[in-house]
Amino acid sequence: MSNTDIALMAHLMRRAGFGATRTELEDYAERGYENVVEDLVEPERCDPIDEDILHRYFGSFEAGYVEKWMYRMIRSKRPLEEKMALFWHHVFATGVGKNQHLLASARQIDTFRRVGLSNMREILIELSKDPAMIFWLDNNENRKGEPNENYGRELLELFSMGVGNYTEDDIKNCARAFTGWTFAQPPPLYPQGFYDAKFVFLEEDHDDGEKTFLGHTGNLNGDDIIDIIVEQPACAKFISRHLYNFFVADEPQVPSWHVTPPQDPEAIEILSNAFMESKGDMRHILRTLFNSDFFKEARGKKVKSPTELVTGILKLIGTYERPDPGMGKYSGATTLMGQKLLDPPTVEGWHTGREWIDGGTLTERVNFAVREVSDASRPGIAELINRLKAEGRALAPDEFVEKCLDLAGPMTVSDTTRESLNKFAESGGDLDLSADNGSEESTDRVIQMLQLIVASREYQFA
Amino acid sequence: MGRPYGLLRAGFPFYKTLGMRRLTNFPIDIALGKEGCLYILCRNRDASTIRKYHIDDKDLGTVGRGLTWAVAIIADSEENLYVSDEAKHCILSFDKDGKELGKWGEYGDGDGQLNGPAGIAFDAEENIYVADSLNHRVQKFTKDGEFISKWGRFGDGEGEFNMPWGLTVDELGDVYVADWRNDRVQKFTGDGEFIFAFGKSGSGNGELNRPTGVAVDEHGDVYVSDSGNDRVQLFNSESRYVQKFLGDAALSTVAIEYMMTNAGPNRLRDMADLEPQKYFRRPGGVAVNGDGLMFVADNGSYRVQVYQKQAIPLTEEQFSAPRRSPTLHQE
Numbered sequence: 001m002s003n004t005d006i007a008l009m010a011h012l013m014r015r016a017g018f019g020a021t022r023t024e025l026e027d028y029a030e031r032g033y034e035n036v037v038e039d040l041v042e043p044e045r046c047d048p049i050d051e052d053i054l055h056r057y058f059g060s061f062e063a064g065y066v067e068k069w070m071y072r073m074i075r076s077k078r079p080l081e082e083k084m085a086l087f088w089h090h091v092f093a094t095g096v097g098k099n100q101h102l103l104a105s106a107r108q109i110d111t112f113r114r115v116g117l118s119n120m121r122e123i124l125i126e127l128s129k130d131p132a133m134i135f136w137l138d139n140n141e142n143r144k145g146e147p148n149e150n151y152g153r154e155l156l157e158l159f160s161m162g163v164g165n166y167t168e169d170d171i172k173n174c175a176r177a178f179t180g181w182t183f184a185q186p187p188p189l190y191p192q193g194f195y196d197a198k199f200v201f202l203e204e205d206h207d208d209g210e211k212t213f214l215g216h217t218g219n220l221n222g223d224d225i226i227d228i229i230v231e232q233p234a235c236a237k238f239i240s241r242h243l244y245n246f247f248v249a250d251e252p253q254v255p256s257w258h259v260t261p262p263q264d265p266e267a268i269e270i271l272s273n274a275f276m277e278s279k280g281d282m283r284h285i286l287r288t289l290f291n292s293d294f295f296k297e298a299r300g301k302k303v304k305s306p307t308e309l310v311t312g313i314l315k316l317i318g319t320y321e322r323p324d325p326g327m328g329k330y331s332g333a334t335t336l337m338g339q340k341l342l343d344p345p346t347v348e349g350w351h352t353g354r355e356w357i358d359g360g361t362l363t364e365r366v367n368f369a370v371r372e373v374s375d376a377s378r379p380g381i382a383e384l385i386n387r388l389k390a391e392g393r394a395l396a397p398d399e400f401v402e403k404c405l406d407l408a409g410p411m412t413v414s415d416t417t418r419e420s421l422n423k424f425a426e427s428g429g430d431l432d433l434s435a436d437n438g439s440e441e442s443t444d445r446v447i448q449m450l451q452l453i454v455a456s457r458e459y460q461f462a
Numbered sequence: 463m464g465r466p467y468g469l470l471r472a473g474f475p476f477y478k479t480l481g482m483r484r485l486t487n488f489p490i491d492i493a494l495g496k497e498g499c500l501y502i503l504c505r506n507r508d509a510s511t512i513r514k515y516h517i518d519d520k521d522l523g524t525v526g527r528g529l530t531w532a533v534a535i536i537a538d539s540e541e542n543l544y545v546s547d548e549a550k551h552c553i554l555s556f557d558k559d560g561k562e563l564g565k566w567g568e569y570g571d572g573d574g575q576l577n578g579p580a581g582i583a584f585d586a587e588e589n590i591y592v593a594d595s596l597n598h599r600v601q602k603f604t605k606d607g608e609f610i611s612k613w614g615r616f617g618d619g620e621g622e623f624n625m626p627w628g629l630t631v632d633e634l635g636d637v638y639v640a641d642w643r644n645d646r647v648q649k650f651t652g653d654g655e656f657i658f659a660f661g662k663s664g665s666g667n668g669e670l671n672r673p674t675g676v677a678v679d680e681h682g683d684v685y686v687s688d689s690g691n692d693r694v695q696l697f698n699s700e701s702r703y704v705q706k707f708l709g710d711a712a713l714s715t716v717a718i719e720y721m722m723t724n725a726g727p728n729r730l731r732d733m734a735d736l737e738p739q740k741y742f743r744r745p746g747g748v749a750v751n752g753d754g755l756m757f758v759a760d761n762g763s764y765r766v767q768v769y770q771k772q773a774i775p776l777t778e779e780q781f782s783a784p785r786r787s788p789t790l791h792q793e
Contacts, residue, residue: 052643052672052690055672055744056625056627056642056672057531058507059488059505059507059761063488063506063507064507067507184734184735185730185733185734186730186734187730187731187734187735187736187738187739188726188727188730188731188734189483189727190482190483190484190717190720190721190724190727191482191483191713191714191716191717191720191721191764191765192482192483192711192717192739192763192764192765193483193743193762193763193764195734195738195739324549325507325508325530325531325549326508328507328508
């Protein structure tokens, strides 16, 4: 297999998953790109993660949910399921900071995992019945005669169509259609812990009057509203742009989308068509996306989110083959980098792309990555060193750089970055991992090279 | 006192609830001490603690620290505590006030080495059996950690294990192992000779889903914490299914005291369906004492549920001969 295949596969796995070890990349490349895409979009082809193991080691229910989720991200054989859970978490941003009900927030992510690769109708129905979302946008207070429009408004503005594709009357009638969509009161946290909140439809709180929504008139319920939404070309375009922004290349922040056109209108058109022809089938749309030229040519066009950066490093160092204590520090790390999972800052979600980066978060990102790759005993690092050893000869400085960039990515870097890496490599001369008396020093040089690579500007991009 | 010829099982009612969130977080196992004391092992994310408790629902504080992923706790005749830690691959000991007494065990798969130690139990000589979970075997040690013997290997045949968890020793010296990933309990002599196994995967009566804890009482009844099915099952000494416990918890005394000063939770509780609150959620260890009390670490609900066995030993005259077939004839 060629390095081109490996590099393309690495790109696919960074976007559709959370990275891959070199051995995994070689296995994937052996299977062929389109077959791997099929495995990703049809996750039932691969074994699910062992839930019993998660329960046994990380505990049941809500305890340590984010650690468990991050473990899933790096260990699941169905990485796109986890990536889609993260995608919908970005789009349908719901903060545990408001509800303070960790279990409800955790269940929402479970729902995103379960239905994230289904179709847009099912996804929006599940979203509208999700207690964490209902509470987040006050639909539990949306009653006949005293409507609360928060959920109705955001459903249209941020979750399905975007500003400019509906009227204020549509919002009002959308909200009326969702009156009575609430949840049963769960028992309080104290003294026995969280209990599930469960969706209920309260007939007596539902407005049964006639409503007009996007040109459709009748006694519309929430289900009818969603049926109408998913037929709108605006919905197809809006979700396609979200998918493009998350999987392909950074777009401006969502609130500006109604005034700033997409950077690649043709790509959005292709995805929108896939949406419309499949009635919003995520598998079909993502299959189209991952097999497209615009995706394959989008290497390095996205700033890694904190979660992608951290999980990518964990994949690189090849750790956590089994659950171990300490995963909590990784959720702490993403928080310091600006992404506290389960707790996005607002209903708009996290601002992505270059907004992930400021002086403070960049320091956190670089320090984290440098620290994590510094241990030669980590399985992924040990394997990388073994592969260099397997060359069976001393590597000239430029080869040393090239091999490390290849094994850490493969990565393409700017001339400036390469110059810095070459300078470091040349300062120690040839790298000879085969020499018994020089191996420790040489191992240190490899570690330092990796540290320089993960600290580079290019490593911040997916 | 030997085991009775038969038992009149008069009932096994719920007795009381102990603990609450904040005091007994994620209890995973229980050791019974003297004079009503019990030691509740609580496992929180990356740190575990031992909560000393009294059966009158009095919290006596935290004893024992420095635990990471603790799994099981037992008390010896002097009420010193032994705790397995599957992250540290060792057994730690404390006195009843929490002073650390020692630590033994190291990571590995050689004799005496451990990989993810889980259930532990004393025999009559206070040797310790350890479910060496990720080595898929049982090892026997002196109380000070000197290796004595071992048996088992990975598999699902007789005497083989797949990540064993709970373990106990009855008064006859036989060893029962909750063979977690094989969804069964295996019984051995103290030397590791296979006697029988019971349970298979499922949720029907007598079937198991990831059993975590096992205990045996003075009648030879076997209690299995059937964690994945959120229940405890009772089997007789011949491994016949007797009954199941789904949980019947009321509020503990400390929980009532808490609620009396918290208006908000009282209102929410009043609005909620209370039925789910009585059930077990992912029970951990189970322990029984000589008074017929069964203690269940109700892991997901931050409490211990206690049941009271009501059983009267029967003589041969009071208990007719065993029958092979059922009958409709009323004698």
